[in-house]
Amino acid sequence: MVWTLAFAVFAFLPMVGGDYLLQIGAFVAIQSIAVIGLGLLTGFAGRISLAQGALYGIGAYTTAILVTELGVPPLAALPAAIAMAVLVGTVLGSPAIRLSGLYFVMSTIGLQQIVWIVLIHWSGLTGGPQGIRGIPPLSVAGFAFDSPARFYLAALFGSAVSFFLARRVVASRFGLFLRAVSDDELSSATAGVHVVRTKILALALSSGWAGAAGFLHAFFLRFVHPDMFSLELSVVDLTMAMFGGYRSLDGMLLSSILLGSASEYLRPFGQFRLVVYGFILLLTMMVAPRGILAAAGALLRRR
Amino acid sequence: MLTVSDVHLSFRGVRALAGVSLTVEPGETLGIIGPNGSGKSTLFNVISGIYKPDRGRVTFLGTDVTAAEPRSIVSLGLARTYQNKRLFGSLTVLENVVVPALRTQAGSWLGDIVGRSAGRAAADAKARDCLAFVGLHDVADVQANSLAYGQQNRLEIARALALDPKLLMLDEPAAGLSPPERIEMRDLIERVKARGTAVALVEHDMRVVMQLCSRLVVLDHGEVIATGSPAEVTANPDVIAAYFGVPVDD
Amino acid sequence: MLPQLLIGGLGTGCIYALVGLGFTLVYRGMAMVNFAQGQVFMAGTFLGLYLARDLGVPAIPLLILVPAISFVAGALLEKLVFRRLYHSHEVFVVGAIGLGVMIENFVRALFPEPLPFPKIFGSGVYRFIPGVLFQKTYLWIVVITLILVLMLHIMFTYTRRGRALRAVAADAEIAGTMGVSVPRAIGLTFGLSFAVASIAGVLIGPLYFVSPDMGDMVGLKAFSAAVLGGINSIVGTIIGGILLGVIEATAAFYISTDYKDVFAFAILMLMLVVRPHGLLGRVVPVKV
Numbered sequence: 001m002v003w004t005l006a007f008a009v010f011a012f013l014p015m016v017g018g019d020y021l022l023q024i025g026a027f028v029a030i031q032s033i034a035v036i037g038l039g040l041l042t043g044f045a046g047r048i049s050l051a052q053g054a055l056y057g058i059g060a061y062t063t064a065i066l067v068t069e070l071g072v073p074p075l076a077a078l079p080a081a082i083a084m085a086v087l088v089g090t091v092l093g094s095p096a097i098r099l100s101g102l103y104f105v106m107s108t109i110g111l112q113q114i115v116w117i118v119l120i121h122w123s124g125l126t127g128g129p130q131g132i133r134g135i136p137p138l139s140v141a142g143f144a145f146d147s148p149a150r151f152y153l154a155a156l157f158g159s160a161v162s163f164f165l166a167r168r169v170v171a172s173r174f175g176l177f178l179r180a181v182s183d184d185e186l187s188s189a190t191a192g193v194h195v196v197r198t199k200i201l202a203l204a205l206s207s208g209w210a211g212a213a214g215f216l217h218a219f220f221l222r223f224v225h226p227d228m229f230s231l232e233l234s235v236v237d238l239t240m241a242m243f244g245g246y247r248s249l250d251g252m253l254l255s256s257i258l259l260g261s262a263s264e265y266l267r268p269f270g271q272f273r274l275v276v277y278g279f280i281l282l283l284t285m286m287v288a289p290r291g292i293l294a295a296a297g298a299l300l301r302r303r
Numbered sequence: 304m305l306t307v308s309d310v311h312l313s314f315r316g317v318r319a320l321a322g323v324s325l326t327v328e329p330g331e332t333l334g335i336i337g338p339n340g341s342g343k344s345t346l347f348n349v350i351s352g353i354y355k356p357d358r359g360r361v362t363f364l365g366t367d368v369t370a371a372e373p374r375s376i377v378s379l380g381l382a383r384t385y386q387n388k389r390l391f392g393s394l395t396v397l398e399n400v401v402v403p404a405l406r407t408q409a410g411s412w413l414g415d416i417v418g419r420s421a422g423r424a425a426a427d428a429k430a431r432d433c434l435a436f437v438g439l440h441d442v443a444d445v446q447a448n449s450l451a452y453g454q455q456n457r458l459e460i461a462r463a464l465a466l467d468p469k470l471l472m473l474d475e476p477a478a479g480l481s482p483p484e485r486i487e488m489r490d491l492i493e494r495v496k497a498r499g500t501a502v503a504l505v506e507h508d509m510r511v512v513m514q515l516c517s518r519l520v521v522l523d524h525g526e527v528i529a530t531g532s533p534a535e536v537t538a539n540p541d542v543i544a545a546y547f548g549v550p551v552d553d
Numbered sequence: 554m555l556p557q558l559l560i561g562g563l564g565t566g567c568i569y570a571l572v573g574l575g576f577t578l579v580y581r582g583m584a585m586v587n588f589a590q591g592q593v594f595m596a597g598t599f600l601g602l603y604l605a606r607d608l609g610v611p612a613i614p615l616l617i618l619v620p621a622i623s624f625v626a627g628a629l630l631e632k633l634v635f636r637r638l639y640h641s642h643e644v645f646v647v648g649a650i651g652l653g654v655m656i657e658n659f660v661r662a663l664f665p666e667p668l669p670f671p672k673i674f675g676s677g678v679y680r681f682i683p684g685v686l687f688q689k690t691y692l693w694i695v696v697i698t699l700i701l702v703l704m705l706h707i708m709f710t711y712t713r714r715g716r717a718l719r720a721v722a723a724d725a726e727i728a729g730t731m732g733v734s735v736p737r738a739i740g741l742t743f744g745l746s747f748a749v750a751s752i753a754g755v756l757i758g759p760l761y762f763v764s765p766d767m768g769d770m771v772g773l774k775a776f777s778a779a780v781l782g783g784i785n786s787i788v789g790t791i792i793g794g795i796l797l798g799v800i801e802a803t804a805a806f807y808i809s810t811d812y813k814d815v816f817a818f819a820i821l822m823l824m825l826v827v828r829p830h831g832l833l834g835r836v837v838p839v840k841v
Contacts, residue, residue, distance in 0.1 A: 048643045095826040102586060102642045103829050106780060109773060110822035114815055121811040165416070173405050173423060174412030180391045180402045187389035189373040190351055190382070192406035192466055231769070235650055242647045247393070271665075274658035281651030282634065289640035 003250065007160045014149035022148040024261055029155035030216045032256035033162040035240040036249060037209020040166060042238070043247040044175065045202035046182030047101055051093070051108035052237040054115035055085040055207045057229025059214020061119065064132040064224045074138050074219065081215040082208045088115070089207025090200060097199045112234050119226035131225035138219035151219065158216050159253075162209060166249055169205065178202055179247070239281050245291030254293060304329050304501060305381070305470055310349055310359030312525075319345045320356065321525040327470060332492075332502040334516030334533075336509075338545055342525040343505045344386060347474055351383045352376045364469070378406070382468035384459035386475040386505070392448040396439055399447050399458055400430035403465040433461040437491060453484040460491065470501045477508045489514060521545065556685045558802045564691040564760075566798020567698040570791040571753035572775035573782075574705075575746035577790040580779075581722040582742040585645045587635075589653035590750055591772015595765060597623055597751025598670070598758045599660050605671045612673040616697065619755050620748035627747025628740040635743060636736075653768075661765040670758035694756045701749060702791055709787070718742060722785075770814070774801075777821035783834025793832065 013025055038052045059081035066072040066080055089111075096107035119126050126132070137146035138154055145154040169175055177198045181188045189195050218224055240259050245251025262280075266273040288295030305327040312320040320342050327333045335343050348354045350361055352373040361369045368376050382403075391399050410422030434440045437457040442450065450458060456476050463471055477488045489511050496502055496515070506512045512519065512533070519536045521529040523545040529536050536542055575590045601619050604610040610618060630652075638648040672690075679687040708715035720728035721738040729735045754768075761767070774797065782793020797817055805813035824831060 042643070046643075048646065092822070096822070099825060099829055102584070103825050105642075105646060106586070106776070107822050107825040110777070110818040110825075113773065113818040114822075117812065117815050117818075168416040169412075172412040172415030173410075173426075174415070176394070176398060176402060176405075179394055179398075183391040183393055184389045186353065186373075187385060187391070187462075188402070190353075190377055191403040191462055192374060192377045193402060194374060231773075235654075239647055239650065242643060271662040272658070275655050275662065278651045278654030278656075278658065282648050282655065283651075285640075285644050285648035285651060286634065286637040289638075289644040 003163065003253065007156065007163075010156055011153065014152060019148040022152040024264060026148070026152040026155040026220060028257055028260035029152070029159040030213050030220060031237070031240070031260045032159045032253055033216070034210050034213035034237050035244075035252050035256045036162055036166045037206045037213070038237050038241045039244075039249060039252040040169065040178075040209065041202050041206035042241045043245070043249075043252070044170060044178040044182060045199055047097060047199065047202070048105045048238060048242075049093070049108040049203075049206070050105060050231065050234045050238055051089070051111040051115070052206070052210050053229050053231065053233030053235075054112040055089045055210035056214045056217065056233060056237070057115060057119060057224075057226070058088050059085045059211030060218045060224045060229065061126055061132070061214070062211070063215045063218035064135050065125065067218075068132060068135055074136065075140050077218075078212065078215050081218075082211040085207045085211025085214065086204050089210070090204045093203045093207070094200045097203055098196055108234075109231070112231050116226055116230050119229065126226070129226065131223060133223050135218055135222040135224070137222065138216075145219070155216055155220070158212065162212060163249065163253060166209070170249065174198070174201060243281065243284055243291060245293035246289075248291065248293050251291050251293035255291070258292075304364055305350070305503070306360075306362045307346070307350065308360050308362075310346070310356045310361065312345060312349060312354060312356045319525050320349065322359070323522070323525065323527055324359075325520050325527060325530070327501055327503050329469075330496075330499055330501055331518060332496055332504060332516045334512040334519040335503060335505045335522060336507075336512060336519060336536075337522035341522040341545075343522055344474060345525075346522070347383060347472055347503075347505065350376075350472065351381065377466055380467065380469035381472070382463035382466040382470075383472040384456075384463050384474055384476060386478065388455045388459060390447045390450075390455060390458060390462075392446075394447055395444050396447055396450065396458055397427070397430055397434065397443040400433050400461050400465045401426050403462055404429040404433070406466060430461075430465055433465045436464065436494070437461040438487075453480050453488075456480065456488065457491065460495070464495070468500060470503065471495060472503045472505075474505050475507060476504070477506055477511050485511060554806065555803070556682060558806055559799060560685065560687055560691060562799035562802030563795060564688075564694045564798070565802065566778075566795035567694045568753045568757050568771065568794075569775045569778040569797050570794025571698060571701065571756075572750045572771055573779035573790045573794045574787065575750040576776055576779045577784055577787055578742050578746040578749075580784045581787075582718070582725075582739055583639065583645075585639070585642055586649070586776070587743075587746065588646055588649045588772070588776075589656060590746070590775065591768035591770075592653040592656040593623070593627075593747050593768070594750040594754045594771055594775075595763075595768030596656055596660060597754025598763050598767065599664060599754075599765075600751065601673075601755035601758055602664075602668065602670055602763060605673050612693075615673060615755060616752060620752050623747040623751035624744040628744035630747075631740045631743035636739075653772075657765050657768065664765065667762040667764040670761075670763050672759050673755075674759055676759075688760075690756075690759050697752065697756055698791075701752065705745075705749075705787065714738075714741065774814075774817045777817040780821055780829075780831055781824050783831025786831065786834045789831050789833030 014022060034052055034056050038049060042048045062081045062084040063077040066077040067074055092111050096104050120129055137144045145151045177193050180193060181195050181198050185195050240255045241252055243259055244255030262277055266276050269276045284292060308324045310320050310323045323346060337343055349356050352371050355370060363379055363381055366379060404426040408422035408426045410420035414420040415423055434443055437460050439454060439457055439461060477485045480488060492515055504516060519533055520527055521536055521542050528541045528545060529539045572590060572594045579585060579587045597619055601615055604618060605615055638645040674690045674693045677689045681687055709719055717733040718738050718741060720733050721735055725735050778794040778797040779790045781797060783789030800816055801813055804816050
């Protein structure tokens with residue numbers, strides 16, 4: 001309810017904000033999709049991944065290649081972007097998902113780096129270090145989202161859809177199994193839960209969300225480059241998912257907004273702005289390991 | 304219905320089970336007793352598929368389940384509880400029981416996303432029945448972590464009952480309970496028996512064991528040292544030696 | 554060509570081994586992965602740069618001073634920071650990443666441009682084998698790595714404190730009941746992990762221009778090396794590091810320079826699935 005209202009309020013941003021603000025808004029909205037997807041895996045399945053940026057990149061590159069090289073209509077690239085991300089994420093991620101959490105995160109670093117290196121070097125397909133330029137604007141049935149305000153609204157819509165869909169997933173029996181597995185794998189198995197299948201499904205969904213974010217990202221700057229999808233993006237996504245709150249989609253949305261726009265309000269710190277960013281993360285993990293929302297909730301209850 | 308034959312298991316050279324054989328008949332209540340470290344919990348872990356034995360066979364209702372996954376053993380009708388309480392701590396009490404109750408319900412998670420499916424509602428109803436059976440219906444919406452110790456034992460049992468077991472294996476259900484709670488627990492197990500469910504019970508409290516079990520198996524150092532009725536077993540010199548650490552004669 | 558490749562691979566491999574040791578020491582002690590390790594390595598380089606270039610400290614004192622300062626920094630950070638992240642491995646990973654971001658960007662604010670590092674080990678070349686060049690810096694890298702490994706071995710095997718560390722790594726609870734000061738041992742572990750990584754930073758400095766992002770890739774490669782050899786085994790990590798260095802050098806030459814970096818990560822993923830405890834690590838049984 002609160003978030004329905006919030007999305008509605010954010011829809012009026014073009015009336016007050018300039019193009020620059022709208023660009024940041026669009027970026028935050030797109031980012032939030034990938035973060036929510038990662039949250040399904042991190043918060044609910046207890047498996048943290050540092051490959052979300054790579055899967056995001058696969059969604060973006062799939063979209064870029066389909067619309068520029070093959071002339072596919074923009075919207076038709078969405079299912080392809082999601083499917084490619086799911087395919088890569090699931091095929092390369094599931095062998096390790098049976099392992100303990102720490103081993104899984106180790107293997108996602110490998111996945112992230114391999115995808116990134118392939119994006120840089122497979123010039124024939126990806127344009128290599130040149131990236132892919134000339135992506136047309138996102139358009140649906142002849143209507144082009146070609147101004148910052150229009151694209152912002154499209155990204156906001158995407159974010160809202162992904163958020164409410166994720167809420168339904170978490171509320172479904174699969175969401176219940178995920179939480180059970182994350183609490184105790186062994187007793188989940190003896191309670192009849194298919195543990196491995198549940199974890200692989202979480203991985204697939206989380207990859208799918210990343211693919212959808214990548215789809216929007218391709219139309220954001222209408223240019224894709226391998227360095228947009230490096231380990232740094234995965235780190236940003238993971239920290240957003242963890243910063244907001246353990247098992248809280250609300251927290252993840254909130255932290256996407258707070259951290260996604262951080263580069264703006266940290267501007268006064270000049271060249272030390274990323275030092276401050278790192279400090280915020282570190283401090284949050286030290287004093288609020290379950291995320292800011294859980295910490296705020298605990299603080300309120302204590303009053 | 305359950306046959307364990309000549310099961311051996313060692314951990315890094317340490318012998319945990321050395322040729323254990325036993326059977327559980329339909330509807331009976333078998334007590335498994337023995338000193339600490341005699342292999343009772345290890346035996347449960349082998350039967351429920353968590354450990355694979357080095358040697359020997361486990362069959363349940365005619366199916367060989369020696370190398371089976373825990374989940375498929377569950378679906379044959381064999382449920383268990385854990386001595387060290389492995390609840391889903393962050394879930395509510397009701398959700399803890401809904402998870403196993405969903406096993407036999409129709410529908411899929413995709414259906415749940417579109418609307419509230421019938422299977423989900425049925426699982427909820429079944430879970431509430433199980434909670435009522437163990438007497439936890441008024442704490443259904445409490446987070447499982449915050450339950451009192453005695454309530455956690457009963458939630459473990461409710462969770463296992465939601466799987467519709469033909470054989471229920473209870474790992475020290477009365478451990479750590481106060482005397483009145485023990486009586487309640489004994490009554491609860493009596494009611495489980497009355498449903499026709501076979502029970503295999505590991506328990507230290509001999510009074511609970513004597514009152515509930517028709518037959519006992521005594522383990523010591525991973526071996527079965529005695530089998531029989533409670534009266535026979537308690538009179539057995541080997542059993543007395545195992546418990547008190549002194550050979551009775553010789 | 555092969556001998557030349559092997560020498561290059563051995564040099565890089567020693568760097569991976571030393572940075573990887575930082576991961577291993579912390580993993581053995583805490584079952585946590587410190588993803589700021591690459592940045593610690595980089596900070597060691599820049600500390601060395603400052604001491605050597607601006608204060609004129611020569612090679613040998615530099616190789617004592619930098620790890621000494623890093624040791625203190627590591628022990629201090631454990632007390633002030635890492636200790637508050639033991640909540641879960643997820644929290645530790647993200648917190649350590651936050652620390653890494655801080656270190657890297659702090660150094661970047663001070664040294665925005667890539668810089669040449671003084672040739673503290675000289676710039677000569679040896680020709681032990683005809684046709685094969687052996688840069689002096691590589692010789693230093695290999696010799697110092699050997700000395701360090703020997704020192705660590707002696708410490709862990711023969712000194713009281715080293716045995717205490719091993720006891721904590723095996724089982725902190727039991728070590729605590731046997732009278733080992735666990736917090737102190739953990740502080741020492743972090744100090745050591747910082748010290749070895751910072752030495753690697755000094756050793757590699759003269760080979761390249763140094764820049765604040767130099768720790769990112771080396772950190773990840775060193776981590777892969779540790780997993781390859783066994784992230785809970787010190788000997789395994791050293792062998793894993795050297796093996797990875799050699800594999801990379803030869804694969805870059807014989808297979809593809811473009812995809813040279815893929816090998817480390819492909820090995821990482823493969824090892825985790827096939828043999829997560831690494832070539833030499835021990836299997837930790839699951840407790841029920």
